[in-house]
Amino acid sequence: MPEPTQRERRPLRGGDLAAIVLALAVAGAIAYFWVQRRPAAPATPPAVPEQSAPAATPSTAPPSAAVQADPAQVKTLLEAASADPEYRRWLGAGGDLVRLWAVLTDNLAEGVSPRKQLPFLVPEQPFSVTEQGGRRVIASASYARYDRFGDAVASIDAKAMAAAYRALRPAVETAYRLLGYPDAVLDRVTARALHRLESAPHPGGPVEVVPHAEPGAGWAYADPALEHLGAVEKHLVRLGPRNASKVQAKAREIREALGLREPR
Template identity: 40%
Template sequence: APPAPPAVQLSGTDPRVRDLLKGLSSDADFARWLDSEDLARRFAASVNLIAEGQSPRMPLSFMAPAGAFRVTKRQGRTVGSAESHTRYDGVTRVIVSLDAKAVGQVYQELKPLLDAAHAELAPPGRSLEATLSQAIGRLTRVPIPKTSPELTAKGALYVYVDPELEALGAAEKHLLRMGPVNMRKVQAKLTELSAALGLPSQGQARQP
């Protein structure tokens, strides 16, 4: 029998990953994101978490917006402030700046590496494509609110008054906190990226 192919080594791959990724966007913040370590594992971890509806805050710590989430009163309702949404403008700008066609090409080049990183975390038998498809589907199906969703204080946190929104996973709530303008841009880009990656088409956001 032919010898088994050598296992893909993930350690020490950051320089190659950075070199391939740097051409995907000319945005300075994207270049800063690429300074992070263990990029393949970060990607796999974040996709797995989002696919499960969990927060990808840890592996995507470099994307965290500055400042704190703030609320305001509008017509007697407590809602997220406009400033809370604009904190995510930079993240949205970087995501929108990605060259989808180039992402598809780089994905194919890095696929063995990403598959190896994904296999460390994913449930047995689940492919990277399935995880990516599930993650993107979760985010593109989040309904874009027509008006700012009402919030209510619960201890030190704020929760959504609408039980449907409150029932969403942490990953979806991250997207909601970006505000409707950023949500539309990110969801449109995710749909474009999904097509570039050759993933099954995703359901679109419901317009309430």
């Protein structure tokens, strides 16, 4: 069955929520490779607190060499972060991983689904519901679709990812600014992205769903408080308590390892 959705902004699929953790791992390995190959790496810009998110302004600057790396070397380095088979499968997707990290960070910080950037993380099994006490609720089998994902996220070493983040901060910040945020500070955006994952609500008990008001749009949460959540928070609910807790715990571990404060 189709996932619960909104017309303008569809909820994240479960694999999408590996975004920030996977991106930190990916970019960190790139950083190591880049620093080893480029001894004259740009100095890390000083951390200047941002008072608000910068307006999106189109950038005409050329891509920086700092955001490029050999995918084969990146994959080799990343394999050291976790031996989990699912995590290793993610590494085979390839692409411009520094830019991917920047895009995923932006998506999560703003509560926007990055599903287009992560098609390889979409669950194979369909969303499903079951009858319980005269109500239709999310089936346990639907939550179980994300068990491998949750285990893979939990397998990543937060301290290793924090070290990788620090090593590649200049490159990823460059990539992020080229998205249209010329004065952005990566630490600020990363803290917002991780905090969004950490602070998502945990509904108590079975989660009731109803047919969406729009034909063909699938299901919606029966509780208005859940239905009005952002895309990131909605799909954390869809992961189920087991997997959502693992994602949130890892986001918290990484933020604390980075020494980033919770956004006000």
